[in-house]
Amino acid sequence: MPNRPRTVRSPLFRKILVGACLLVFAMGGLTDLLMSRYTQQSEEGAVQRSLQAAARVLERELESISPESLADWAHDTDRRLAARVTVVAASGAVLAESRREPGSMENHAHRPEIEAALQKGVGIAKRHSTSVNMDFLYLAVPARLSGGAPVVLRLAAPLETIENAVSENRWRILRTTLLLALAVLVAAYFFTRSLTRRIHRIQGAAEALAAGDFEDGLAMQDSGRDELGALAASLHRMAGNLLEMVDLVRAESARRDAILSSMREGVLAVDQSLRITFCNEAFLQAVAVRQTPEPGTPLEQVSPDNALLEPLWQVLEQGETVRAKIAFPATPGRSYELYAKPLELNRQKGALAILHDVTEIERLERVRRDFVANVSHELRTPLTAIRGYAETLLDGAIDDAEHNRKFLEVIRSNAIRLTNIASDLLVLSELEQHRASQEATEAVPVQAVIETAIRTVESSARIRQIRIQSQPTDLCVRALRFRLEQALVNLVDNAVKFSPPDTEVRIECNRTDDGMVEIHVIDQGIGIPEEDLPRIFERFYRVDKARSREAGGTGLGLSIVKHIAELFGGSVRVKSRLNEGSTFTLSFPAA
Template sequence: MQSSLPVRLTCILLATTAIGMAVMGLYVSRALETPLVEHTIASTVRDARIIHDAIVPYVGQGRPISAPQELAQYYAAKLGARVTVIAYDGMVLGDSERSLAEVRSLPNQRDMPEIQTALAGEVGSQLRYSQALHQDILYVAIPLTEGSQIKGALRIALPLTQVDKAAISVHRTVSLGALLAFGVVLAVGVFISRRVTRPVTEIQSIARRMAEGDFAQRVPVSGSDEIAELGRTLNLMAARLHEQIRDLKGEQAKAAAILDSMVEGVVAIDHRERLLLMNHAARAIFSLGAERVEGRPFLEVIRHKAVLDLIQAMRLATVGETRRREVELGPPLERLVEAHATAVAITPAGPGVLLVLHDITELRRLERVRTEFVANVSHELRTPLTSIRGYLETLLDGALEEPVNARRFLEIAHTHAERLSRLVDDLLQLSDIETGKVILKPDALVLRHVAADIVMMFEQRALQKHLALVNAVPSDLRVQADGDRLTQIVVNLVDNAVKYTPEGGRVTLGATRGLSGFVTIWVDDTGIGIPSTDLPRITERFYRVDKARSRELGGTGLGLAIVKHLVQAHGGELWLESELGKGTTVYFSLPAA
């Protein structure tokens, strides 16, 4: 969030003061710290030289002995510091803060910077941070010499307590000065904000509220200077903007209400093929969510070549010219859309395109269903009628005088008339189910009893074909269903199984308790099976795998369609599994009782 002008001025003054105080504090700290450290080093070197002669005779033995360790501990107590005796090869001979056993396991110290300097014959010093003590430690080392021979090094380590105390004192003084300076700067900043920036701040605050839509705000104007003139201009602008925006909002609300209430999709695109507008119907057609699409390129939002080709074709069109095209959309949802594109002068930069989209998916589907239905019904009705007419004409032409042929012809005509009657009955029944005229009367039914009645019903036909008709429904299963309709469903399925199962086959009725409170019922046969390519359409009206065989067996092609709709009316589902030449299993689910 951007701060105000008075705050920024005050912050600049405070920041400048803080930087100055920080630089000053750093300089003072450095100025005091360096002499103190040098003084400490010099003092430590003097102490080290004093104890030099007492330790030199015990250095050079090649391994730690008790004398250097005892001397290190003795002088450490006198100096109040850590004393370490190191041989020329870097081995620790004595350390005041370690026992003799611990000294033997200390690492070689020859790589330490201060030790390297001492072994070179100079005074070495190093300031390092101790992780154990959490403070800076000063290490000072001098060479241990006997004559002109360097026999080792003596190192004294001590914390920079005095230096730290001096630095803390300086920091405290600088901090106090900074606080005083901050107070003075803050007072100056407040004075400047009140006396210099107050009119500008007021205008800024009122202008912000105007930008948020509150055009009732007015800048208090007094005087004739530049700021007062700015206030008058801002007030005039606010009044005019308020009037114009009110008119624009009214027109926009009308247009939005009209567009969103249309069932047709409307899309406006500018000359750069960027979306200017898209109503709710268009979003639904293109399966778009509630995300904002205005201002984005059309191809980024709708990646459909046919629609894009139509829009690009309108670039050469004159304003007012319209073109029509049917476009298939999808996936995920397959739609057929009739698109009308019109070249319109949307922006001054160039003509755009107005797309009006009509979703004709359902219309085309209904036309296709109607055409197929009329063709199928016509074909199914014409076949028995043609047979009936042919045999009747044969009888009228003289076969009536031949008793043997006349009776046979009449029986055939009667068979086709019964088939025609069954077809009409099935069509009427299917129509009643689809239109909701069939009223279900659900009741708790023992499924095995229903299956037993149907097995008895088909027992004679099964014996004629030497079929094994088995009732494998468990006795404890109950379903909530209309008894007559459940019988109709199972009868249709068993009838198909018996028809299409060759002699010596097997037809089984079974059931099991499924998930979500449903019972799965199936009719399994060892019949001729259904090709996998025909399975998706097997429940369509008049769809037959083998049309000639089906008519020969007296089927109308509506049985499975009726079964599917009856199952769905109960809230269940129907599905099939089949393997050509091995048999078919038809499953359906019903609510458990």
């Protein structure tokens, strides 16, 4: 089970604590508001009453004070009462001030307390004094000096004492609130500790079930008889049921995955929104994706090709089975037969697609068709000639001494050509069988093979006035001698056939850095057009069909050379330009 969080870190504890503290602080704030207002009003009322009493006494004193001694009387009264004293003439001019020079003070005729005193007999105001930079409570009453001159007596008490009383009261409330919050904290801790422990046990069991640890879920017990106890008992029963169900699902899923993963056909399952629910390795190879996508991944992210998306949409919309032939841009050159049908996934519509790779089948069918067509064509021409000349002889030309021998030579030439075609076809068939069996090789000296090839075509070269030159070499290759001779004879024979008189065919050898031996056959012949180079190793392919047949070729020689080279782990390539000659290069592993 996971580690249990401490009680003080429990969200439940924090919620209870925060709720209780909010309530305590709200009550404390409300109490502070009400008590501060009450204290301020009470203190201000006491100061007003004190100032009113002092004003009544001082009003009588002023009747005996002359204007000349008015300033001294104001300072003396300030010291006795600890209150600011101001005497203002009816015009608003300040006659005496206990804390400032009267001459530096502005006219007070429009001060609220002065106007109220003259109109109502008493004026009270509370404001900040710019003269002494303090907050005061002002009280003003009308009075007369000894000479009977009317004035206004104003007393002012600083509000600092009132604010101090309010602040003291607030501190008391704050201390009380903090003590209550501490008590709530302690009470919430003990209240939630027991509750959170039980909740954590149930939570741990539920998380174990979610993680697939059913043994831990079965081990969970709670002895409480309340709602939490009932919940724990339900989880215990559910753990047992889930364990049985999961075992069955795992067995079925393992069986299904083993079957689908081992299939050579690509398998894809999608939901109604074309999100992938399953795919096997064969499907990923078909769309050239290396990493298995997560369930729920949109199919467009894996294979955005409409050739796959449209049939699946058709299955989802129409609910019918769809068959189609498709190809993926990610795997060019490969073809697939698609079989898609509706699939129900968790009571929701889906589609199942199976991809069968028919690339090899199509290739073999194409090879078969081409082979049949080419063989038919190659056989039809000499057979037609043989039949035509034979019928001509039977119709009476056999007695024509001038032409009968010519006709027989044509029949013989075409018969030889048929024999050569059959022989080359047998060689190709044999080479393909040996490729499958990987026949053992031997160390073959290249010089001996070159000499054999030159002797084989020497008479033909002499007739055509072609010189054959070679460089001595001591290199050896891994192959079979008669196969290597067969390949080299084909290349040298072609070089002789397609070279003009009085030219030269050269045979050169070298060893490459990667451990291969190269044999080059270089001629000064008619060359090969660039557009024909990719196809010259195909069966029955001819660049110049008329000239090739004239030279007695079957169209299989270069295909045989390619099969021999590949049989022994080598290759053949050509470099040629029209009317500039050709260079054929055989490459074999060095011995």
